[in-house]
Amino acid sequence: MALFSSLPRIAILGAGIIGLTAAYELAVRRGVRVTIYDVRPPGRGASWAAAGMLAPAFEAADAPGVHPRLFELCLASGALWPGFAQELAARAGRPVGFDRTPSLAAALDEDELGRLSRIAATLRRAGLAHTELSAAQLRRREPALNADVLGGLELETDVRVHNRETVSALLAVLGAHPKVRFVDGPAPLKSAGGRVRLEGHDAILAAAGWETAIIKVEEDGQRFSLVNWDTALDDIDCHGGQMLAVRADEGAPERVVRSGRVYLVPRSEQVVIGATVEPDRVIDAPEADVIEALRLEGVRLCPGLAAASVVESWAGVRPGTPDHAPFLGETITPGLFVAAGHYRNGILLAPVTAKMLADEMLGEAPDGLAAAFSTRRAFAATP
Ligand SMILES: Cc1cc2nc3c(=O)[nH]c(=O)nc-3n(C[C@H](O)[C@H](O)[C@H](O)COP(=O)(O)OP(=O)(O)OC[C@H]3O[C@@H](n4cnc5c(N)ncnc54)[C@H](O)[C@@H]3O)c2cc1C
Numbered sequence: 001m002a003l004f005s006s007l008p009r010i011a012i013l014g015a016g017i018i019g020l021t022a023a024y025e026l027a028v029r030r031g032v033r034v035t036i037y038d039v040r041p042p043g044r045g046a047s048w049a050a051a052g053m054l055a056p057a058f059e060a061a062d063a064p065g066v067h068p069r070l071f072e073l074c075l076a077s078g079a080l081w082p083g084f085a086q087e088l089a090a091r092a093g094r095p096v097g098f099d100r101t102p103s104l105a106a107a108l109d110e111d112e113l114g115r116l117s118r119i120a121a122t123l124r125r126a127g128l129a130h131t132e133l134s135a136a137q138l139r140r141r142e143p144a145l146n147a148d149v150l151g152g153l154e155l156e157t158d159v160r161v162h163n164r165e166t167v168s169a170l171l172a173v174l175g176a177h178p179k180v181r182f183v184d185g186p187a188p189l190k191s192a193g194g195r196v197r198l199e200g201h202d203a204i205l206a207a208a209g210w211e212t213a214i215i216k217v218e219e220d221g222q223r224f225s226l227v228n229w230d231t232a233l234d235d236i237d238c239h240g241g242q243m244l245a246v247r248a249d250e251g252a253p254e255r256v257v258r259s260g261r262v263y264l265v266p267r268s269e270q271v272v273i274g275a276t277v278e279p280d281r282v283i284d285a286p287e288a289d290v291i292e293a294l295r296l297e298g299v300r301l302c303p304g305l306a307a308a309s310v311v312e313s314w315a316g317v318r319p320g321t322p323d324h325a326p327f328l329g330e331t332i333t334p335g336l337f338v339a340a341g342h343y344r345n346g347i348l349l350a351p352v353t354a355k356m357l358a359d360e361m362l363g364e365a366p367d368g369l370a371a372a373f374s375t376r377r378a379f380a381a382t383p
Helices: 017-029 056-060 070-092 110-126 135-141 163-175 209-214 231-235 288-301 343-361
Strands: 009-013 033-038 103-107 130-134 151-155 180-184 190-192 195-197 203-206 216-219 222-225 237-247 263-267 270-274 310-320 327-330 336-340
Touching: 009 017, 017 033, 017 070, 017 163, 017 336, 017 343, 056 070, 056 110, 056 151, 056 343, 070 163, 070 343, 103 110, 103 135, 110 130, 110 151, 130 135, 135 151, 163 180, 203 343, 209 231, 209 310, 209 336, 237 288, 270 288, 288 310, 310 343, 327 343, 336 343
Parallel strands: 009 033, 009 203, 033 180, 190 216, 203 336
Antiparallel strands: 103 151, 130 151, 190 195, 216 222, 237 270, 237 310, 263 270, 327 336
């Protein structure tokens, strides 16, 4: 990345949590002029659909086939969250729902118990706080849990935020910031000299979630996909997810609880029950039979939810990659950067993504961790 003699002008393509947090880091914290483009209403993609769990341990401490440094990246971002949440809430003058209460992981069968003990072993090796719990201890912490639980973990690393409140706070702060401009519609990208250009800007950050590779660039009157400027982007895939929320009446859990099959997240007088993972599916609307199956899984974990009325159901699309970790940093085309493919951890990974991208876009060489998530990386064979 060339060093700029003055601060560069940066275009961000995509106003999900990744693009918005990058804009926050660049404009609010570092004084860079930023234009944010989105082809739909900002903040209503996967970042709106998410449950808001910030869960390095459950998502990445024992996840075969994932990028070998994903757990480290998740922990690094988890460490940034408290400061980011506090600062954002203060600037926005509204809460973002950051809650440090440790999540509970519960096993309902021997396979799940085995997985939790592998997560515990990883946390022990890393010296990270957690508590192994018998069934009775687990139910004392969360009485709403099924009496058949076999045991579980209390995970100090795994906390939560209200992702919709966070997105709304980001939009409020950025919308009022003098260095930030929102544009409704696609950026008129043009190719010249093998590079992707956008008039009035020095660098481009592609952060359009699962649609990042198909962003269009005009060349000689024709429109090509961004993937032509870095073929690795072709590896960004999509994983549909469906979810519902029920009313939090008596018998509802008060803590985030999760098993291998379902998770329950208390949020604003409701309990979110999630989520399906449906590879290669772009789902526009929730499907009644899928939502009902998910609700029943939630009831299995916390039987007191059986009579809770469904308040909302929805669907979203996670951006994935073959190793379930994002692409971060400058692509093989100079001046074109990417932050996409965060899969199940985009809310968690937003602060570290924003920091790494801002550092690199402002001329710092990526550190070892950032470089490990470049589009140049090779994917390990999936077991
Ligand atoms: C059901 C579900 C539950 C989840 N739960 C969690 C969770 O608990 N914790 C967690 O950390 N993560 C969770 N995730 C994952 C997380 O939501 C995503 O990883 C994250 O939101 C991705 O953010 P993003 O900004 O890349 O994408 P998005 O939020 O999808 O934003 C991308 C934006 O780009 C825009 N765009 C598309 N094309 C263009 C274009 N050509 N030009 C400009 N803009 C464009 C879109 O309109 C959209 O606004 C969940 C996801 C789902 C679906």
